[in-house]
Amino acid sequence: MTVAVSTRLDDVTAHDQLRAQVAEALLRVLPARAILSAPEDTRPYECDGLAAYRQLPMIVTLPDSEAQVLAVLRVCRELGVPIVPRGAGTGLSGGAMPIADGVVLSTARLNRIVHLDAYSRTAVVQPGVRNAAISEAAARHGLYYAPDPSSQIACTIGGNVAENSGGVHCLKYGLTIHNVLRVRMATITGEIVELGGAALDAPGLDLLSVFIGSEGMLGIVTEVTVKLIPKPAVARVIMASFAQVSDGCHAVAALIAAGIIPAGLEMMDQTSSRMVEPFVHAGYDTDAAAILLCEADGTAEEVEEDIARMSAVLGAAGAVAIAVSQSEAERLRFWSGRKNAFPAAGRISPDYYCMDGTIPRKRLGEVLAGIAEMETKYGLRCANVFHAGDGNLHPLILFNANIADEFARAEAFGAEILALCVEVGGTITGEHGVGIEKIDSMCAQFAPAELEAFFAVKRAFDPAGLLNPDKAIPTLNRCAEFGKMRVRGGLLPFAHLPRF
Structure with missing residues (x-):
């Protein structure tokens, strides 16, 4: 002792x-x-x-x-x-x-909008600038920055670059990677490197795409050039109600199959709607098994045509009720419920565990049914609210950390959701990143040779391994141990991994 x-x-x-x-x-x-x-x-x-x-x-x-x-x-x-x-x-x-x-190196004080050019429709900002602040500054020019994570009033552009963040409008307007032209970054060796440029393409390897979403493992962002787009003249939202979750999932596939790309296409199940509605009074149909929020934007004529087309497809797919926003205030109210889904979870559960996986749209119904079965298996509720158009799921597993084993069950529940995402041809993350939360699930997604390729990129930028070490990329030893812990039917998963 x-x-x-x-x-x-x-x-x-x-x-x-x-x-x-x-x-x-x-x-x-x-x-x-x-x-x-x-x-x-x-x-x-x-x-x-x-x-x-x-x-x-x-x-x-x-x-x-x-x-x-x-x-x-x-x-x-x-x-x-x-x-x-x-x-x-x-x-x-x-x-x-x-x-x-x-x-910890915080970029919070690098918070200046360096330059905003309405003619080139770009803004040069430091990494500590809030996502929403870019649009606020560009509004006087009739422009805005499209990616809009639910945390946009607080999250910063540097963090958005690190995680390749999206938002409710990413189906039409893309993720961070589609809206950033240039990143200026500091390497661990003390160099300042610029990736990308003012033009639509830059000479040499496309290292900008490698850097965006690298979770702080390759360098420190010091400046970002983002694209700005014109604010649509009109935007309206449809709220479509479905008696069955499977009908809502079918409607998502039907909209895309019809050649319609909504500005936003989000889905919430009944658990989500019922936890959000008392919180923000968005006007949601809490009797529906699922609701879809479908936005059209553009000129008044374009929006009117798109709303009619979307309504027809949704009706044919089984929508039992369709409501269309009649004012900008009502449109924002519809979206406020979706954007406040995470904090609203606190009304019905002491704690929640937010997952993030992406699947092919055609497998939405299958995966949501699988999650429902897992609720029974783990004895925990799950609220599903997500970017349906992108197949990017955000299951909120509800638990009570004061009960001894509930967080362990929530973690196991989340890991099984991610394993199911991989099984149906998806991936373990869409926009939240891997960090430490999903590092074991990386072992289910990637083979040893792929993981070694990731480490090779990491070593090229950070030879000493000092930038955000032990995040995002698991070692083969960790994967082997992870595999040993998960035996199903007497068989070890991930048999291709070496056993140390």
């Missing part, structure tokens, strides 16, 4: 010594106000939106210029200290969870 206590004390002493050494080095290159090291100051940074996983950071840095970002990287590189980049902390996969002996 004495030896164990002594070892723990030695660990604490070593940690404190390292923190003092790193803080002293950082004070040479940053003002004191840009460095947080006391536990009460670093506590707000111990997790992102996935609050189930927490780790108190050793030090948090708050640089307010590109030069200061480079200075933090230099100190950490010289001392061999890991760095976890952080935006607004709204991520849902634990990608910004700190490392005990590491530094």
